Amino acid sequence: MTDSLTIAGQEIPLGTTAIIDVPLPDLFIHTSLSMPVQVMRGKREGPTIFVSAAVHGDEINGVEIIRRLVKSKALTRIKGTLITIPVVNVYGFLNQSRYLADRRDLNRNFPGSVKGSLAGRLAKLFMTEVAELCTHGIDLHTAAIHRDNLPQIRADLTSPITEQMALAFNVPVVVNSGLIEGSLRYACSAKNVPVIVYEAGEALRFDEFSIRAGVEGIISVMRSIGMLTPSKRKIKKNKPEPYIARSTLWVRAPESGIFRMSVSMGAHIFEGDLLGTVATPYGANGEETQVISPISGIIIGRTNLPLVSEGEALFHIARFSRPEDVVDNLEAFQLDLDPATDEAPPEDLPII
Numbered sequence: 001m002t003d004s005l006t007i008a009g010q011e012i013p014l015g016t017t018a019i020i021d022v023p024l025p026d027l028f029i030h031t032s033l034s035m036p037v038q039v040m041r042g043k044r045e046g047p048t049i050f051v052s053a054a055v056h057g058d059e060i061n062g063v064e065i066i067r068r069l070v071k072s073k074a075l076t077r078i079k080g081t082l083i084t085i086p087v088v089n090v091y092g093f094l095n096q097s098r099y100l101a102d103r104r105d106l107n108r109n110f111p112g113s114v115k116g117s118l119a120g121r122l123a124k125l126f127m128t129e130v131a132e133l134c135t136h137g138i139d140l141h142t143a144a145i146h147r148d149n150l151p152q153i154r155a156d157l158t159s160p161i162t163e164q165m166a167l168a169f170n171v172p173v174v175v176n177s178g179l180i181e182g183s184l185r186y187a188c189s190a191k192n193v194p195v196i197v198y199e200a201g202e203a204l205r206f207d208e209f210s211i212r213a214g215v216e217g218i219i220s221v222m223r224s225i226g227m228l229t230p231s232k233r234k235i236k237k238n239k240p241e242p243y244i245a246r247s248t249l250w251v252r253a254p255e256s257g258i259f260r261m262s263v264s265m266g267a268h269i270f271e272g273d274l275l276g277t278v279a280t281p282y283g284a285n286g287e288e289t290q291v292i293s294p295i296s297g298i299i300i301g302r303t304n305l306p307l308v309s310e311g312e313a314l315f316h317i318a319r320f321s322r323p324e325d326v327v328d329n330l331e332a333f334q335l336d337l338d339p340a341t342d343e344a345p346p347e348d349l350p351i352i
Contacts, residue, residue: 005048005081007037007129015043022129024090025118028101033091037130038070038084046080047225050130051218053085053140055107055184057092057099058203062140065214068348074219080227083130089122096204098144108180110187123187131188136165136225137195138218139184142203142210146305149316150265150298150330151200151213156185157244162194167242168224169196169217172329173300173318174244196221202304208351212337243326245318248300253278253308254289260306263299263315268327270296275315278308295319298326 005012008022021034051069053062066086069075075082087093091101099105104119112123131137143149154177155166166174177197179186188195198217200210222228253259257278263269271293279288291314301316308314320326339350 005039005041005133007039007083007133012039012041014041016041022125024125025121035085035088035090035125038086040070040075040078040082040084042078042080042227044079046078046227047135048081048083048133049136049138049222049225049227050083050085050134051138051140052088052126052130052184054087054089054093055139056105056141056144056203057087057089057095057097058145059098059140059142060093060204061142061201061207061210061214062198063087064206064211064351065140065218068211068215069218072215072219072347074228074231077229078222078227082222082227083134085126085130088126091118091122098203107184108182110182110184111190112187123184126184127187127191131184131193132191134193136161136221137184137188137193138165138221139195139197140214141197141199142201142205143199143301145203146303147313148202148265148302148304149199150300151198151210151333152300153196153217153242154199155196156189159189159194162196164224165194165196165221168221169198170220170242171198171200171213171217172241172243172326172333173298174242175248175300175318176244206351208339209334209337211351212339213333216337241329243320243322243329245297245300245320248316248318249295249297250313251275251291251293251315251317253310253312253314254291256309257281257289258306259291259303259308259314261302261314265299265302266327266330267299268297268323269293269299269317293317296323298323298330 024033109119110123112120152173153166157163157176201207261276275291297317297319
């Protein structure tokens with residue numbers, strides 16, 4: 001980290017905090033728009049990390065995670081610089097949509113171009129004004145609309161620094177995920193900026209469990225890279241250890257119909273287990289088709305909508321060498337984040 005940091009033409013000195021409105025292209029009704037970026041700089045040198053949310057405009061859990069993060073007492077003596085962007089895709093956020101106004105997916109348009117589409121221009125702006133100034137990054141996501149994700153980290157574990165960040169986040173499930181061309185992770189990797197993705201919850205919904213896990217995870221990563229001092233809180237004996245998934249598989253609907261789910265999120269299932277039933281909506285005389293698990297593993301994602309079309313993704317299953325240990329750690333993880341069992345009162349009232 002250097003003494004000099006400038007975003008959108010505004011210089012932010014060491015030891016200061018600033019909120020900068022990065023100008024965006026106007027709305028079509030000629031209303032000015034900006035992307036708020038909050039910068040928190042410590043008095044001492046250290047890494048520069050960005051934490052971004054709502055790259056997909058309807059994935060709002062990360063917005064609340066960042067709100068709580070910047071208020072956290074843990075950041076009192078920060079070393080280095082924290083750059084938070086609670087809403088990257090402002091256009092999608094305003095419309096409660098995953099996509100931009102041009103119907104493009106922002107997370108497939110990085111690193112972008114100043115002469116490209118709206119998505120390309122926003123991607124280029126984010127890379128120039130934020131990502132390229134940083135040494136590390138954390139991108140916050142949820143599942144798509146009508147889907148849910150168990151709290152998990154997705155990262156390219158071939159990079160030692162990225163693996164360190166992924167494991168330091170301290171969620172029980174880590175998925176080794178390759179870089180997808182056009183994604184923020186892909187573009188940052190080309191700039192030697194290691195980025196991990198936190199996936200948890202559902203689009204357009206707040207989930208207290210996922211939010212608390214996200215805040216604690218980011219702070220834990222910041223400690224692991226030397227931005228924060230180790231916690232003085234007594235570490236609980238049942239603190240979960242992350243487990244890396246060997247591979248994952250989506251189970252899809254064998255036909256269209258009404259889906260009745262038989263297993264819950266985080267469940268340990270075995271090859272041949274019944275996951276649910278797809279039936280016609282016509283009552284007792286309608287045909288029913290069982291959905292059987294083709295592998296053994298842990299449910300890390302699922303649909304929440306019982307109306308399914310043939311080929312639609314129903315469950316995301318992760319394979320582990322010792323899945324029973326993952327289940328035990330998931331239970332400990334949930335207990336550890338339960339506000340009712342927390343030894344220290346939460347800094348924010350839980351969302352019910």
